Amino acid sequence: MGIISIIQERLWRHDIKKGSGSPQAYGWIVLVLSFVVRAWSTGLTYSIGVFLIPLCSYFGWQLSEAALAPSLGLLVYAISQPLVGRLVDSIGPKRVIILGLSAVSAGFLLLPYTQSLQQLYLFYGVLGGFGIGATVPVPTAVLVTNWFRNMRGLAVGLTNAGIGIGVPALVPLSSWLIVNFGWRDAFMALGVFTVLILLLTLLIRDAPVGGKVSKTTVAEEFSTPMSMVIRSGLFWKLLIPYTVCGFTVYFAGIHLIPLAVMNGVSQSDASIAVAWMGTVMALGLIIAGPLVDVFGGRVVLIMSYLVRSMIMPLLLVRLDLMNLYIFATVFGFVELATIPPTVIFCRKFFGAGSMGFAYGLVFMGHQLGGAASVLVGGLAATLTGSYNLIIILSSLLTILAAGISATIK
Numbered sequence: 001m002g003i004i005s006i007i008q009e010r011l012w013r014h015d016i017k018k019g020s021g022s023p024q025a026y027g028w029i030v031l032v033l034s035f036v037v038r039a040w041s042t043g044l045t046y047s048i049g050v051f052l053i054p055l056c057s058y059f060g061w062q063l064s065e066a067a068l069a070p071s072l073g074l075l076v077y078a079i080s081q082p083l084v085g086r087l088v089d090s091i092g093p094k095r096v097i098i099l100g101l102s103a104v105s106a107g108f109l110l111l112p113y114t115q116s117l118q119q120l121y122l123f124y125g126v127l128g129g130f131g132i133g134a135t136v137p138v139p140t141a142v143l144v145t146n147w148f149r150n151m152r153g154l155a156v157g158l159t160n161a162g163i164g165i166g167v168p169a170l171v172p173l174s175s176w177l178i179v180n181f182g183w184r185d186a187f188m189a190l191g192v193f194t195v196l197i198l199l200l201t202l203l204i205r206d207a208p209v210g211g212k213v214s215k216t217t218v219a220e221e222f223s224t225p226m227s228m229v230i231r232s233g234l235f236w237k238l239l240i241p242y243t244v245c246g247f248t249v250y251f252a253g254i255h256l257i258p259l260a261v262m263n264g265v266s267q268s269d270a271s272i273a274v275a276w277m278g279t280v281m282a283l284g285l286i287i288a289g290p291l292v293d294v295f296g297g298r299v300v301l302i303m304s305y306l307v308r309s310m311i312m313p314l315l316l317v318r319l320d321l322m323n324l325y326i327f328a329t330v331f332g333f334v335e336l337a338t339i340p341p342t343v344i345f346c347r348k349f350f351g352a353g354s355m356g357f358a359y360g361l362v363f364m365g366h367q368l369g370g371a372a373s374v375l376v377g378g379l380a381a382t383l384t385g386s387y388n389l390i391i392i393l394s395s396l397l398t399i400l401a402a403g404i405s406a407t408i409k
Contacts, residue, residue: 026205027147031155033204034140037097039162040197041135043170044104044190048073048124050175054183055120065117072125077133078367085138085360089223089353092206093139093146100134101198103127108191112184138360141343145355146207152347153297156340157289163336164282168275223353234349235358237408238342241305241401242362243369245338248308248394250370252277252331255377256324259387263319273321273328280332288337297341298408304337305402312395316388345408 052066087096107127114120140159148155170190177186229235253274260270292300311330314323343359350358373390380390 027208030147030204031144031159033201034144034159035162035165036197037101037162037201038136038140038159039166039169040194041100041104041132041166042163043166044108044128044194045070045073045077045132046167047170047174047190048128050171050178051183051186054178055114058183059117061117066120068117069120069124072121073129073132074367074371076126076129078364078371080130080133081138081360081364081367082357083360084134085356085358086226087134088139088142088356088360093143093356094201094204094206096139097135097143097201097204098198100131100139101194101201103131103134105131105191105194105198107131108187108194111187111191137339137343137363138356141359142347142356143204143206145343145347146352151290151293152344153289153292153340154286155289156343157285157287157292160336160339161282161285164278164285167278221353222351224350224358226354226357229350229354229358229361232349234345234408235361237404238345238349238362239365241301241405242338242342243365244305244397244401245335246366246369247373248312248398249335249366251373251377251390251394252335254374255381255387255390256328258381259315260319260324262381262386265319265321265324269321270324273324276325277328277332277335280329281335284333284335284337285339289340292340292344297345298405300341301338301405301408302402304334305398305405307331307334309395309398309402312391312398315391 048070052063052070055061055066056063084096084100087099104127107123110123110127111120114123137160141156144155144159145152174186174190177189181189224232256274256277257267257270260273261267265273288300288304308331311327314327317323319327342362346359346362347355373394376393377387377390381387
């Protein structure tokens, strides 16, 4: 811990000498660490999928039984967000990130010793679900907006672009570890890597200290009581569209491959297209951030939802490989462009002291919307033999989201 403190102080003094107007040297270090945390945590969320079949083969479980673990993890992740946000507001994002990575590390280091479904549910579903939810996205959102006041959109976009790196990196890495070393050692390796990232986060500082204080900073130094946040019309104008965002994002992420296969595209080709969608999504996030800084968050929100409403109907026609890539490119570019404006609006409307709780509630809506789309999409495909109803519903909901976003001032 002494070494960490020395490194922090030396970097901090260098920052002060440069004028301490953030973002300076240390602000960029915090951003890079936030990017790493975002990439790693999101990658772990998706990597559990490659463990399911090996676990079922080893223990003789049904796939539906093993799949309850990631389902439980997503549920714990979603419902924990208001609590996580409240903790961020109370003790700061750094401590919450450390708490979250500690829980994830414990879960993954215990997973190699799994002997029953109940242990799998506890180690991954509860410890992993809460831990990942306590690392991203609320703590990292508060952290980078603390440090970046003039380029917040860019900072938030760059941090969340880690999603597009973590998933395509950790999923194949997990698969390679399982093939070469077995599922137990693969879990252990991911747990050890998580501990190493936990050690890196000790370099984080919650916010700059000293230096110039801008008018923007002073204006944000307030808190909004929880009851007033929930009763605020502005809160609902953020929550409803963001829930629609989650609905469409998880529909595309989970059901696009089955939809493509139903239309004659091979599963391998469809998987590559979805991976491409994730890459474009990272690019869209990086570009959306500066657009928020220049044109404002409302414009970016409106355009993001309108583009989705226009591209969704493409899935109603024959989804050959070309149309699949057109959809993946256009949808991927805007699918998470809503993050920078939503994060910045939560801070602007509810204050630095309540941003964690406000964004935690809004993000919980995003995740619950995603869970609803996964369920409704599966039911629609089972009962009707197609995804047409859910596609039409998604298109109409994004028009509604654009309309609500247009009223934000």
